[in-house]
Amino acid sequence: VAPVYSAILDNDNVLSAAPGQTVYFPHVLSNTGNIVNSYNLETSGTTAGSTVTVYNDLNSNGQPDPGEPELSSSGAIEVAAGEQKNIVVAMAIPVDAADNAPYTTTLNAAPTVNTNGVVSDAGDDSVDGNQDTATVSTGPVLVLNKSSVHDVNNQQITYTLTVKNNGGSDATNVNIVDALPSVDHDNDAST
Numbered sequence: 025v026a027p028v029y030s031a032i033l034d035n036d037n038v039l040s041a042a043p044g045q046t047v048y049f050p051h052v053l054s055n056t057g058n059i060v061n062s063y064n065l066e067t068s069g070t071t072a073g074s075t076v077t078v079y080n081d082l083n084s085n086g087q088p089d090p091g092e093p094e095l096s097s098s099g100a101i102e103v104a105a106g107e108q109k110n111i112v113v114a115m116a117i118p119v120d121a122a123d124n125a126p127y128t129t130t131l132n133a134a135p136t137v138n139t140n141g142v143v144s145d146a147g148d149d150s151v152d153g154n155q156d157t158a159t160v161s162t163g164p165v166l167v168l169n170k171s172s173v174h175d176v177n178n179q180q181i182t183y184t185l186t187v188k189n190n191g192g193s194d195a196t197n198v199n200i201v202d203a204l205p206s207v208d209h210d211n212d213a214s215t
Contacts, residue, residue, distance in 0.1 A: 027059040029141025031103070033133050033154055036145075041127070041158040042165045042190045044119040049156040050086040051111040053133055053143075055103040062100035062136040063143065065111065068153070070129040073118040078131065081110035085171060088112050100136050113156055121160040128157045164195035170202070 037049040055061055067076045078095040079088035088094075095101055095111070103109050113131050121127070132153035135141035145153060169186045185202055189195050 025058065027138070028057040029059065029061055029135055029138040030057045031055050031061065031063065031133065031135065031141065031143045032146045033131070033143055034146040036154050037156045039156075039158050040161050040165045041115075041117045041121075043117060043121040043160060043162065045165070045190045046114050046116045047127075047158045048087040049113040049115065049131075049154075050081065051113065051131055051154055052108050053101070053103060053111055054108040055105055057141065058105050059137075060102060060104050061138065061141060062102045063133040064100050064136055065095050065131065065133050067113065067129045067131055070115075071127040073121070074127045074129075075116045076129050077114045079112045079114060081112045084110045085169070086110075086112060087169070088114055115156065115158055117158060117160060123160060123162045125160045126157055127160065128155060130155050163193050165190045166195055166198065168200070 032054045034052040034054070039047055039049070041047045053063060053065075065078050067078065070076050080093045080095055080101060081088065082092050083089060101109055101111075111131070113129065115127060115129060117127055130153040133143045135143060167188045167190055169188075171184050171186075173182045175182070183202065185200065187200060
C-alpha cells in the first residue's frame with residue numbers, strides 16, 4: 025500500500041476576552057493518512073501587542089496545564105496514522121486593549137516527513153490554517169470550563185462546571201445551563 029500523507033486541523037475560534045486576560049483557543053490535529061507524520065505548528069498574522077504560545081494539550085481540557093509542553097519552542101509534534109493531538113493556542117491580550125478591539129492569530133500545521141502532504145483546514149477552506157479571534161470586552165467576560173470523571177465501577181460520570189468572570193465588571197442575572205440529552209430506556213433494545 026502506498027503511503028498517504030494527509031491531515032486535518034480543526035477549528036476556527038471566536039471568543040470574548042478582557043484586557044490583560046490570556047485566552048485559550050482549542051484545536052485538534054488529526055492524521056488522516058496511513059503513516060505516522062510530524063507537523064511543525066506555527067502562528068501567523070498575530071495582532072500587534074498580543075503574544076501567542078502554542079501548547080500540546082495532553083489532557084484535552086482546552087487549556088495549558090503545568091508540565092504540558094510548549095510546541096512553539098520544542099519543534100514538531102508527531103501524530104500516528106488515524107490518531108489526533110489536542111493543541112491549545114494561548115493569546116495574551118494587552119492590559120490597555122480597547123473595548124470591542126479584535127485580536128487575531130492563525131494556527132498553521134506543516135508536515136515535516138513529507139512536505140507534499142496536505143493539512144486541510146476543517147473550519148474554513150478559503151483560509152489556510154485555523155483563525156482565532158478574541159474580541160475585547162470591558163464588561164463581564166464569563167469563561168466556562170467543563171470537566172468529567174468516569175467511574176467505571178459505578179457506571180457513573182461526574183461533570184464539574186467552573187465559571188470564572190475575567191471581565192472588568194460584575195455579571196448579573198446569569199443562567200448557566202448544561203443540557204444533557206435525555207435517555208429513553210423504554211426503547212432500549214435488549215438481546
